Amino acid sequence: MRQAEVSPNEHLVERLSSLHEAMAAFDRYTECHMTRVTAFSMLLADGLSMRLEERRKLYIAANLHDIGKLGVPAGILTKPTRLSPVEFRAIKKHTELGVRLLNRVEGVSNILPLVRHHHERYDGNGYPTGLACREIPLGARIIAIADAFDAMTSDRPYRKRKTIGVAFEELLRCAGSQFDPWLVDRFCEGVSVGTC
DSSP states (O other), X not given: OOHHHHOSOHHHHHHHHHHHHHHHHHOHHHHHHHHHHHHHHHHHHHHHTOOHHHHHHHHHHHHHTTGGXXXXXXXXXXXXXXXXXXXXXXXXXXXXXXXXXXXXXXXXGGGHHHHXXXXXXXXXXXXXXXXXXXXXXXXXXXXXXXXXXXXXXSOBTTBOOOOHHHHHHHHHHTBTTTBOHHHHHHHHHHHHHTOO
């Protein structure tokens, strides 16, 4: 997707770049993860023939979905072993922290629900508010799938990456509980052939 197609103005692009630079300085893995999640999200958007304005919202939200991790202690983000329950509760705050941070950025208010709700679950057992099914904004449901796929297919200090096939199996296993099942099908088809 061309930059001009998704970026409404030059000032907003500069602000987004500054946030990415801040994240890269704080935690390089998370900054790269946000970029990959954006690519996977836009791949699914291609297959859904989303309207341009919805694509723009998704593009910006996916680019910033984990920006709230700037407010999470670095030792938790870079911990080389699995998180304790207390540390996991701290990580879960990143959705609300991201919204608070982005509230200060002019021109992105329309993407705040996508950032806030990208960890909701289709069955209503997610966070921060327990939304379910179509209560969850479409963009947040897309980011949730792209986010999980990238997490599974990336190396982490505490585990090796899964193969694409195993990641697909996990997405399909969690379709209807964690993820929107219709979107999971579109995503797996699209990633398999390189376009949705």
